[in-house]
Ligand SMILES: Cc1cc2nc3c(=O)[nH]c(=O)nc-3n(C[C@H](O)[C@H](O)[C@H](O)COP(=O)(O)OP(=O)(O)OC[C@H]3O[C@@H](n4cnc5c(N)ncnc54)[C@H](O)[C@@H]3O)c2cc1C
């Protein structure tokens with residue numbers, strides 16, 4: 214089957230974007246948008262759908278198996294990992310591929326997600342003392358270690374915008390991990406920052422829950438983080 | 453705080469993070485330079501676990517036994533002093549990760565350890581199927597603390613593009629900002645933690661794409677010595693998806709998965725017939741080779757398949773649910789009801805930048821750790837030993853670099869970034885390398901590949917980076933040709949036996965554009 218990828222492109226240091234279409238002949242049922250982009254870039258000058266030589270399509274990838282978050286982009290209007298977006302899910306055979314919209318575009322499908330990391334720093338997300346993990350908190354710490362910082366959750370969040378005071382779901386898993394592993398005395402500052410930058414701005418739309426490519430139960434992590442950081446519940450009572 | 457001391461760490465996977473944090477613990481600053489942020493490094497893919505003789509399972513395990521298993525697994529192709537250092541310190545390394553909060557499986561405060569290939573006792577600490585990911589998360593959080601203090605400064609979308617060496621001393625490195633294309637040079641001590649040589653075998657490895665091998669090619673051309681380049685580990689059970697080979701973890705066979713090939717119209721469970729005792733759980737290299745051999749046998753046709761149909765519901769639900777989901781998504785096969793075609797894929801590079809016991813290279817001031825380096829794993833690495841080697845090696849390299857670290861200059865360069873590698877050229881090099889460096893090697897195939905690669909090295913119109921890549925590729929092939937024996941991952945049909953005369957490392961250097969290859973003692977802690 215032949216698929217058409219309509220890609221929203223932009224050159225480096227240029228403000229205007231433009232659409233360019235490429236066709237890709239699928240080789241297997243498991244082919245994804247990532248497969249198509251990889252195949253197109255095996256040439257220094259890939260041919261577009263009109264048969265004209267173009268320049269390689271810039272995009273980020275790394276694991277190609279949904280584990281690293283590099284390849285997040287907007288596919289047919291939905292934020293997804295390109296390596297998780299099967300081509301045969303498309304009913305028409307034509308897919309619209311755009312960069313994530315809440316981060317500045319670097320080039321084509323590559324965006325600058327620096328703000329994700331800056332926010333984690335503002336929240337002071339690090340262990341100030343040695344971690345002490347109780348057996349009953351281990352599963353929660355495990356699940357909250359799984360966030361891949363792809364940014365998909367922020368794309369659908371009605372309240373998040375880059376540089377804004379609300380940091381969104383992308384900071385919650387790591388917060389939850391540290392809250393489960395430190396004592397209240399040692400996470401006081403993290404809790405304070407969390408209340409200010411996360412709890413206060415979250416309207417609980419939970420749109421994030423539907424798009425997380427790692428299927429992290431964002432609602433559960435949020436409830437746990439709120440309970441520990443804001444409502445000062447004791448850890449033993451939480452699962 | 454020794455504000456003026458500054459070290460460059462290139463690569464932000466397990467080895468790079470361990471190095472950066474260790475430097476910070478010493479009060480030494482570092483630039484942590486990586487093509488992508490740590491969350492995207494290959495280390496997050498590690499599933500199985502990390503080894504240490506912590507002896508929490510009542511089996512009286514000791515570091516001495518971990519040492520013996522590692523030496524045997526590596527076919528004695530590494531100095532005892534180095535391996536002993538690793539296995540003696542392993543419990544301390546894993547305890548460090550626990551103190552940083554990595555939620556490894558534990559009960560009543562004791563780590564739970566499991567069995568892993570090639571080891572006699574339970575000594576692999578793990579966390580479900582995401583060991584690498586949860587360890588990386590803990591290290592990334594710890595590194596953030598030092599980022600906030602200004603001790604670690606990240607360059608998270610920067611690629612190494614040059615290494616300048618003068619009289620065997622490191623002068624500077626050059627990096628390109630992948631976002632802005634700006635070029636910078638940094639002087640000072642540098643630790644290479646750029647991972648394995650995946651990019652030489654694009655699409656054929658289980659690893660990640662940013663590990664292009666460019667850093668290694670640049671280092672090689674600059675005169676850095678590489679050892680055991682012929683030692684490439686193939687994992688027997690991988691599935692091809694566009695752009696990579698996806699690992700079907702050993703756990704699938706551990707839980708009862710069986711390999712077969714169709715022979716005269718009937719499934720032949722060849723591993724069970726040939727190796728009645730261990731069957732489908734023989735070491736990775738043995739299975740990979742058998743998979744090649746059975747395909748040549750009379751009456752055999754089609755791919756080797758992994759039959760997991762007999763696995764019970766509990767296993768699918770609780771132990772292999774991720775694996776099943778991935779196989780269904782990418783192969784459109786439900787392993788519960790149908791056999792899955794599998795074939796060997798490249799999984800780990802034992803060879804790399806040769807370092808001494810302090811993790812310094814033959815170029816003074818340049819260090820290396822992790823999969824980029826050749827240390828600890830000999831001719832074959834044990835599952836669970838590479839995360840250990842990366843973490844421990846990163847820490848040792850950092851302590852060594854810190855000792856002699858000094859002030860480091862940063863200069864913005866006005867020159868244009870070097871022309872990138874061409875995908876067409878990479879594909880050509882890959883085909884040549886695959887011809888010579890398969891699972892089962894023959895002199896004639898290796899020679900043909902060597903000739904083709906030599907031609908490539910001399911070809912006109914190569915970009916500088918592609919020429920360096922061809923040169924390192926040639927060194928790989930020459931190393932394989934020179935080792936006239938079979939040992940660990942290196943199997944030759946013309947020399948199928950191990951030969952003690954070759955219990956030596958192949959050491960390749962590039963001198964004035966030409967390759968110099970020699971054998972050096974496996975027992976020396978020094979590079980040469
Ligand atoms: C699927 C899979 C499963 C595995 N399972 C296990 C296991 O269970 N146990 C175990 O012990 N090992 C396992 N391994 C092996 C282990 O994960 C790796 O060997 C180890 O993580 C390597 O760590 P590293 O820090 O050396 O490199 P990596 O984690 O690969 O990091 C390399 C870093 O270098 C950067 N980089 C590369 N090139 C450049 C450049 N030119 N310029 C700038 N930056 C660059 C990358 O961006 C990255 O940050 C597994 C590997 C795979 C692929």
Ligand code: FES
Pocket residue numbers: 247273274275276277278279280281282283284285294295296297
């Ligand atoms: S490339 Fe890693 S998630 Fe897609």
